[in-house]
Amino acid sequence: xxxxxxxxxxxxxxxxxxxxxxxxxxxxxxxxxxxxxxxxxxxxxxxxxxxxxxxxxxxxxxxxxxxxxxxxxxxxxxxxxxxxxxxxxxxxxxxxxxxxxxxxxxxxxxxxxxxxxxxxxxxxxxxxxxxxxxxxxxxxxxxxxxxxxxxxxxxxxxxxxxxxxxxxxxxxxxxxxxxxxxxxxxxxxxxxxxxxxxxxxxxxxxxxxxxxxxxxxxxxxxxxxxxxxxxxxxxxxxxxxxxxxxxxxxxxxxxxxxxxxxxxxxxxxxxxxxxxxxxxxxxxxxxxxxxxxxxxxxxxxxxxxxxxxxxxxxxxxx
Amino acid sequence: xxxxxxxxxxxxxxxxxxxxxxxxxxxxxxxxxxxxxxxxxxxxxxxxxxxxxxxxxxxxxxxxxxxxxxxxxxxxxxxxxxxxxxxxxxxxxxxxxxxxxxxxxxxxxxxxxxxxxxxxxxxxxxxxxxxxxxxxxxxxxxxxxxxxxxxxxxxxxxxxxxxxxxxxxxxxxxxxxxxxxxxxxxxxxxxxxxxxxxxxxxxxxxxxxxxxxxxxxxxxxxxxxxxxxxxxxxxxxxxxxxxxxxxxxxxxxxxxxxxxxxxxxxxxxxxxxxxxxxxxxxxxxxxxxxxxxxxxxxxxxxxxxxxxxxxxxxxxxxxxxxxxxxxxxxxxxxxxxxxxxxxxxxxx
Numbered sequence: 023x024x025x026x027x028x029x030x031x032x033x034x035x036x037x038x039x040x041x042x043x044x045x046x047x048x049x050x051x052x053x054x055x056x057x058x059x060x061x062x063x064x065x066x067x068x069x070x071x072x073x074x075x076x077x078x079x080x081x082x083x084x085x086x087x088x089x090x091x092x093x094x095x096x097x098x099x100x101x102x103x104x105x106x107x108x109x110x111x112x113x114x115x116x117x118x119x120x121x122x123x124x125x126x127x128x129x130x131x132x133x134x135x136x137x138x139x140x141x142x143x144x145x146x147x148x149x150x151x152x153x154x155x156x157x158x159x160x161x162x163x164x165x166x167x168x169x170x171x172x173x174x175x176x177x178x179x180x181x182x183x184x185x186x187x188x189x190x191x192x193x194x195x196x197x198x199x200x201x202x203x204x205x206x207x208x209x210x211x212x213x214x215x216x217x218x219x220x221x222x223x224x225x226x227x228x229x230x231x232x233x234x235x236x237x238x239x240x241x242x243x244x245x246x247x248x249x250x251x252x253x254x255x256x257x258x259x260x261x262x263x264x265x266x267x268x269x270x271x272x273x274x275x276x277x278x279x280x281x282x283x284x285x286x287x288x289x290x291x292x293x294x295x296x297x298x299x300x301x302x303x304x305x306x307x308x309x310x311x312x313x314x315x316x317x318x319x320x321x322x323x324x325x326x327x328x329x330x331x332x333x334x335x336x337x338x339x340x
Numbered sequence: 341x342x343x344x345x346x347x348x349x350x351x352x353x354x355x356x357x358x359x360x361x362x363x364x365x366x367x368x369x370x371x372x373x374x375x376x377x378x379x380x381x382x383x384x385x386x387x388x389x390x391x392x393x394x395x396x397x398x399x400x401x402x403x404x405x406x407x408x409x410x411x412x413x414x415x416x417x418x419x420x421x422x423x424x425x426x427x428x429x430x431x432x433x434x435x436x437x438x439x440x441x442x443x444x445x446x447x448x449x450x451x452x453x454x455x456x457x458x459x460x461x462x463x464x465x466x467x468x469x470x471x472x473x474x475x476x477x478x479x480x481x482x483x484x485x486x487x488x489x490x491x492x493x494x495x496x497x498x499x500x501x502x503x504x505x506x507x508x509x510x511x512x513x514x515x516x517x518x519x520x521x522x523x524x525x526x527x528x529x530x531x532x533x534x535x536x537x538x539x540x541x542x543x544x545x546x547x548x549x550x551x552x553x554x555x556x557x558x559x560x561x562x563x564x565x566x567x568x569x570x571x572x573x574x575x576x577x578x579x580x581x582x583x584x585x586x587x588x589x590x591x592x593x594x595x596x597x598x599x600x601x602x603x604x605x606x607x608x609x610x611x612x613x614x615x616x617x618x619x620x621x622x623x624x625x626x627x628x629x630x631x632x633x634x635x636x637x638x639x640x641x642x643x644x645x646x647x648x649x650x651x652x653x654x655x656x657x658x659x660x661x662x663x664x665x666x667x668x669x670x671x672x673x674x675x676x677x678x679x680x681x682x683x684x685x686x687x688x
Contacts, residue, residue: 040499048511159660163600163652165607168627168645175634175641274504278608293612296510299518304511311504319502 030323034316041312042305046088049301056080057103060299078103091305100302102295109303113288113310119189120287123279124272126203127210132265134211135218136258142219143226143257144249154219161216170209170282177205187284206283210276214268218261225257232256259329263322270318274311357666361589364665371661378654381647385457392451395435400455401619404446409433418446424636442640443629453643456621460648463537463606463622468598470541475548476591482549483556484579494553497546505543509605512539513614531617536609540602547601548594555590559583589666596659600652607648623648 058074059066075081079090094100100109142154178186184205190198229235230253238252239245280289288307295303365371392399404418411432418441419425425441428449438450482493500508513536520530521538528534559565560583568582609615610624611631618625623644630640 036495037498037502040495041503044499044503045511048515051515159656160649160653163604163649163656165604165611165624165627165645165648165652167608167611168641168648171627171631171634171641172638172645175638179635271504274507277506277510277612281612292507293510296507296514297613299514308503308507308511311507312502315502315504 030320034320037316038309038312042092042309045305045308049304050084061103091302095306095309100306102300102302104298104300109306112291113306116286116288116291118191119285120289121273122192122203123206123210123276123285123287124269127207128269130207131211131214131218134215136222138215138219139222140254142223146227158216158219161212164212166209166213167278167282169212170279173205173209174282189285206279206285210279221264222257222261225260226253229253229257259326262325262329266318266322266325270314273314361665365661368661371658374654374657377650378658381457381651382461385454385461388454388458391454396448396451397436398448398451400452400621402447404441407446409436419444439643443633449640452621452626456623456626456644457647459533459616459620459622460603460606463533464599464602467537467540467602468595471544471598472548472591472595475545476552476587478549479552480556480579480583483553484560484575484583497549501546509539509543509609510612510614513609517614517617533616536606536615540605544598544601548598552587552590555587556583559586593659593663593666596655596662600655603648603652
């Protein structure tokens with residue numbers, strides 16, 4: 023176990039390092055995009071551009087620039103190129119909105135994904151299965167941002183049932199918090215509900231042909247007990263892994279939903295920085311997002327090994 | 341008895357795995373409906389020039405800001421002075437502005453929807469083709485050689501995979517949209533639709549390569565590979581002659597799903613302004629244009645989105661059906677549980 027954790031941590035650091043280098047390179051191979059030129063403005067004098075270059079160290083070799091930036095990000099001193107605000111502080115400000123959005127949506131999709139998947143598998147081939155299948159596959163196929171825009175138009179602009187976006191802090195107004203997040207939660211959850219119910223359904227159908235299910239039936243257990251205690255429980259294991267990965271991905275920012283509902287979270291910050299080709303926040307957010315992906319990947323592996331005694335952690339670390 | 345009555349030389353029923361798969365597909369009405377829907381959407385998009393020339397008499401990027409059309413004998417402005425575009429005229433003006441105009445520029449929405457379909461379908465099909473081919477090749481190499489090629493490929497894929505998908509796609513799309521791309525003699529100018537194609541291909545490769553690698557790892561331990569090696573087959577022969585034929589069903593299913601996902605990613609990128617560049621129409625850019633007018637003209641947002649939804653839906657159902665048809669184990673599985681009630685049914 024100890025060796026597994028050490029190896030895993032080293033692997034995580036290596037991946038994060040590679041991701042940060044990749045992000046840095048992507049933004050340093052842009053032709054005609056001297057950041058000093060952009061910061062100085064359109065009609066800047068060469069002297070101004072030169073002094074900005076000097077001040078920010080754009081004339082240093084790339085590895086040096088990379089090291090400086092990473093050092094600043096990790097120590098919390100990193101500053102945006104465009105408006106000079108502290109990037110790390112701005113990310114921390116975005117955390118409540120992004121985390122509220124992700125965790126609420128996650129709860130919603132896990133509940134309904136499992137419910138729909140279970141009902142679908144138990145009634146496989148029947149009309150309920152068909153209806154739920156259509157619902158699930160439709161959910162998977164919806165462009166998220168389109169759904170967000172359409173829901174916002176009809177339920178908020180036209181009918182006035184929901185607020186038209188914005189984020190209210192949980193500690194300020196708990197009810198308003200949920201009220202403002204309901205549509206974003208729903209939008210984000212719809213796709214995942216479809217996906218999870220499909221995966222669970224097929225896992226359960228697989229499990230139903232296993233010997234232990236026949237044994238359970240032969241013991242005379244009720245059908246409901248066989249389904250919940252034996253089939254569902256074993257089929258949920260891969261769902262745990264999947265869930266870990268998805269939450270990890272979302273915590274790094276949900277660009278589309280945040281942008282449309284104007285939640286001012288990390289995703290929206292990421293998009294604004296991308297549009298401004300503002301490298302420091304992009305690097306910081308990419309690292310932040312990749313950190314959660316890698317972390318939850320490791321957590322999912324640990325949970326998997328814990329739930330499925332056949333899996334040994336040493337094996338999954340390869 | 342029945343077999344005896346067949347003329348000699350006729351293909352015996354259940355000739356091969358492909359024949360069996362085809363028969364299963366033909367029995368699955370839902371999959372047939374999805375296929376029909378997809379073909380209809382492709383035909384709709386392919387017919388764009390016909391409609392543009394013979395019915396709408398305008399191109400997808402032609403603006404009609406100050407133009408007037410005659411509807412039932414009365415002149416009507418395409419865009420009124422406040423900048424609000426006309427709604428659907430159906431055949432009121434002989435098919436011109438069938439679905440109305442697309443905004444203050446007064447472009448024909450129907451024509452753009454058809455041309456947009458060409459762009460969106462082209463991008464998703466080509467991107468999925470590249471992703472699937474690249475992913476399958478990488479998975480095959482990593483899984484067959486193991487050792488350092490596997491380490492190299494797997495770690496590279498890990499990095500792409502840990503990079504938040506949309507963030508990576510937007511970053512690449514943005515950077516390439518600003519400066520274009522130059523690799524040796526090949527120059528891709530900014531604004532080219534090859535940029536979103538490349539971005540999407542790179543981002544999705546890992547999702548195909550990883551499962552293919554896993555499958556190759558288990559396939560290469562099978563007896564038929566051992567037999568081929570014993571007969572003196574080299575790596576290339578084993579990979580393409582022995583392993584690849586066993587991977588086709590996986591690859592085909594992945595291709596279908598990749599087309600669906602590419603279409604969703606293309607629309608998201610175009611919506612955010614880093615995919616297809618204006619004035620070119622794609623369903624994603626049309627949603628972006630339409631959503632600024634969503635309060636007064638919701639149809640301009642709903643229509644292109646509905647086209648994406650229908651296309652992706654058809655592809656997902658098709659992918660599910662193909663998986664059921666091509667993977668005999670899953671068929672067995674379904675027959676065991678759902679078979680009693682409906683022997684013919686293959687619920688996807």
